[in-house]
Amino acid sequence: MIEVYYAEDDQAISSAVKEYLERRGYRVTIFSTIAAAKQAVERSLPQIMLVDWNMPDGNGRGLCQWIRANWKELPVIFLTVRGDSRDIVSGFQEGADDYVVKPFELDVLHQRMLALLRRTGDVAKQYLSCGHIALDRKRVAVTCEGEEVSLSQSEYQLLLYLLQNKGRTVTREKLLEHVWDVNGNFVTDNTLTVTMKRLREKLGQPECLKTVRSVGYRIEE
Numbered sequence: 001m002i003e004v005y006y007a008e009d010d011q012a013i014s015s016a017v018k019e020y021l022e023r024r025g026y027r028v029t030i031f032s033t034i035a036a037a038k039q040a041v042e043r044s045l046p047q048i049m050l051v052d053w054n055m056p057d058g059n060g061r062g063l064c065q066w067i068r069a070n071w072k073e074l075p076v077i078f079l080t081v082r083g084d085s086r087d088i089v090s091g092f093q094e095g096a097d098d099y100v101v102k103p104f105e106l107d108v109l110h111q112r113m114l115a116l117l118r119r120t121g122d123v124a125k126q127y128l129s130c131g132h133i134a135l136d137r138k139r140v141a142v143t144c145e146g147e148e149v150s151l152s153q154s155e156y157q158l159l160l161y162l163l164q165n166k167g168r169t170v171t172r173e174k175l176l177e178h179v180w181d182v183n184g185n186f187v188t189d190n191t192l193t194v195t196m197k198r199l200r201e202k203l204g205q206p207e208c209l210k211t212v213r214s215v216g217y218r219i220e221e
Helices: 011-023 034-043 060-070 085-093 106-120 153-164 172-179 189-202
Strands: 003-007 027-031 048-051 076-080 098-101 127-130 133-136 141-144 147-149 209-212 216-219
Touching (some): 011 106, 034 048, 034 127, 048 060, 048 106, 076 085, 076 106, 085 098, 127 153, 133 153, 153 216, 172 189
Antiparallel strands (some): 127 133, 133 141, 141 147
16 A cells, blocks of 8 residues: 655645545545654655645745655655746755646646656655664665764664664564674674664664663664
8 A cells, every 4th residue: 555645734635635545545644734744754654745835834845855855765746836937946956756736636646646656666665764863775874863874884784673673672682693693793792782882872872772671672763
């Protein structure tokens, strides 16, 4: 099922889009503020994002800029009454993949979404995130609060495995096996402790990265 996030404060429009898309098998979540949309994206990425320009707590350009700073390939479509050529150009310059002017035909919007999804695939699987931490599996890159962080191979693999198991406690034994022993490297338990310490320092001591005493680690919102 394709996950769609829609930032829109006009309930009549958002309800019509949601009903139309859900009849076609999509899962649509509506956000009436930019802040709520950001919180949701940080928790879990959709496959595509629909964004209104004028929102109660800001404008869609700012939301699009924020998305592009953290998730460069997440598809974004502007849905807005602002049809001036300067606004359309500005929308694309801020990182939008498409721009649809209201009022619009729902069938046309759907076809534009399908075209964009055919080009991008399931981008949500490319990115893993928790709080202000985002990991791009395609680029093998990690950002924290929008700034790229340089990690060693073992630090990256450790973070990746924890994000893949987000919300679950991973034992120290499992981490040692997955990050090091899978490559035939013999390491001691202290190696994990030191690597975790360095990873936390590079990520600014994130609250979402928890130590489960005498067991292992867990990453969670």
